[in-house]
Amino acid sequence: MSLTHKFLVITLPLVTLIILSITTVPYLFFKLILYVKKLVRIENLTGKVVIITGSASGIGEQLAYEYAKRGAVLSLVDIKEDNLKAVADKAKSLGSPDVITIVADVSKVEDCKRFVDETVNHFGHMDHLVNNAGTVMAEQLEDCVEISAPRSVMEVNFWGALYGTLYAIPHLKRSRGKIVVIASGLGWYPLPRLGYYNASKAAIINFFETLRTELGWAIGFTIVSPGFIKTDLAKKALASEASLRIFPMASAEECAKAIVTGVCRGDLYVTYPFWVKLGFPLKVIFPELVDWLHRLVFKIPTKSSGNKQNLNLSHDSQLQAE
Template identity: 30%
Template sequence: MQASHEQSLTNSVVAITGASSGIGEAVAYEAARRGATLILMARSADKLTALAQDVTLLSGAPAYVVPVDVGDRAAIDDAVEQINTLTGRVDILLNAAGFGDFESIVDTDWAVVEKLFKVDVLGLMYFSRKIVSLMMVQGHGHILNVGSMAGKMPTPKSAYYSAAKAAVIQFTNVLRLELKPFGILATSINPGPVATNFFNIADKSGQYLNKVAAFTIDPGTLATKIVNAMGTTKREINAPFIMAVASVLYPLAPRIGDVIAGTFGNQK
């Protein structure tokens, strides 16, 4: 039975990029449990189809599969056309697609840097822009963008990823201000390390999650926080708590913060 404090998403259309794994997949299950109609987006049609079958059983509502590479602007245009045909509206958009790469500034392949910004930043911005146009017609909507604690606090071997996520956070902040007159909300989601396959690509050593186990977030727990925020005026989701506190203190004592980030934060 649904707990009394959980809002229902019945009759709400929730679109999720990066839905085939990680945070996006966890949110898909949680939103389905609350009755949402889902639009599932990622590159892998096979994974999305299997997920759609599972979440439909949970929600009793449709789950549509829209394969898309968010690093490709033309593919985003095609995806939005499909969404228009399938549902004609999006009430909530979660931009969860993205990847990271933990290498030093000079060792990171430049092609990886370009791809990182195309997917994590430009793709997120362009998808938001397209869906916002729909939401303005509707007179309501909510954009939730997955940033990162890396966008708030620097650590070694994350220069490009941190820069990308800082851009996501600031983009979301401006969305919140610009879109308020149109009844559209915007929330940034800034987690620390989440126990997902994100690190299969980002962490070539394979040891990072073990080193930061004390700060690692369960994706299901984070998904509950994200879905609880849908349709609310919550500005940010910052987790875990200790890193959320550190992100507030860092600008107040940046010299001390640099020492901590360069020692205790140097786990990659």
Template identity: 40%
Template sequence: MELMHLFLDLVLPPAAIIGLFVTFPLVAFLNVMYWLLTLVRREDLRNKVVLITGASSGIGEHLAYQYAQRGARLVLSARREEKLNHVAERARSMGAVDTYVVVCDVAKEENCKRLIEQTIGHYGQLNHLVLNAGVANLFLLEDAKSTEGFPIVMDTVFWGAVYPAFYALPYLRASRGRIVVVASVASWLHYPRQTFYNAAKAALVQFFDTLRSETRGIGITIAMPGFIESEMTQGKFISETGDASLKPKARDEQVGPTPVLSTKACAEAIVSGAERKKHYIVVPVWYLSFLPYRLWMPEVMEWAWKVFVLPSRHSAPPSKKILDKDPMIKKTFYTPNMLKAE
């Protein structure tokens, strides 16, 4: 048996590389043809029922506006009812046929079951399930004061997507609908201080990739945004003590001199990709530049994190020093709403 594995170790890697070069031109050609086709043939979202979790702010809020402009009927879900009502009112003014607000904590299974039941009870169908709810941690594991805050991110990001998807599957199959998963480039670009967030997003991608291969009649689009204007990039993180509060200075250390894309542009790219039935959406696209390093030179990425992002014992990391050096530099990389958060 060991000889068989040795044979496969020697033969399969070069064979796979040769196969990649042989099949790539054909696959690339087919992808270009499919892309051209989707420019003229997109899903008509008028009167479609779209359920969005985490819809009270950030990406989820602007996803609601994008679907509203396309004439969808919306179910908006989050924990903050007042903010949800504001989003619902604005969505109606932007073209939503109807809006329905459901207060829900997606980290709790019974809430997710009720969310799907109320959606079907109100509209009788479900066409798009948009799984966007999320929260991120911002601390080094060794700095954690206790394990109390550890499950929060996984419960919200991972289980908060799995539970609604599980209960929605029969209705999505009946409508030949689509699941839109808002994951993150953090699923493969492991940014420091976000151990649980990175792990939760990676689990999310693996789960829905597998689900895509298991199911028929249900489309799955996985979006992987980078740094996007949101409450997280304004400084709202789970801290080492387990609380979630707005801390712009901590945000500076985390985001660093990285351009932050507007929430509107991100949401527009996600909904446009879902209309075109894309499997994956990376936004902004330039984040794909890091993928070869992640696959073939992970040591380079680890060195970059330790040199530029992590602080030394006696000083802040270079990423924060660059932002502190000149206010004009911060304005170059941050959006106006992020600066207001200070």
């Protein structure tokens, strides 16, 4: 180890503690002032143009209703056409002046360009892009026979959010708009047997934090980390992996209210329910304990049995919700 690195190893922890002790109280006071300012300057959504992907069900559906109640006009995007019109009709009845529906697969770059273009062509501009579409697969890596099978999780969850964002950025810069990303608490507190989903959500969080640094001067960003929310997707995931049932599920409607309120305040992060945040310090401070608890709860053997079973290779094992 070079002298420079030795010096940093010795001095940086001490310097960090000194800086934290000096700045913590002033920073908390600054946060309080900023919070009060946000409460005074809550964004008025009347007439704002909002694109919501994955809006035919789940959190996306409830987000459509919450934006509608606040007077936004909506572009609802989903791969499933059957419930999309019903959501649009209800959004109009709740107060949205105008709603269009677009059937699109967010994992296809051309579809993402199309739903952005159709929205702007119809409304003339756009103000919010809500990247909500997602999919999940419950499977361990060692049980995966076809390694390409989990690829769609990343294609929908990560690339689907990135494609739409790419084409929305020029329009959002002009309107000083916002990008909302529905990630997951599992993006920073991963649970067993959801590795593909965990990784895709961690990728979303890291990418959009980077993008916020690069574009934060022009576009607002809110990264949402829900816990287990009562949606069809979550219910199917819990049915596929029984150990997940120990986690209580929260209301999708209340989650949507918390998200839109946070977005209108200009919050960088929204976590719902709030207690989900407690997982992060536990993982950082007590990683060995967390690993042990996960093995206990999920009944993971400490020694390999040598008997690999493919639990989720059927078509139904891949759970999608857009």
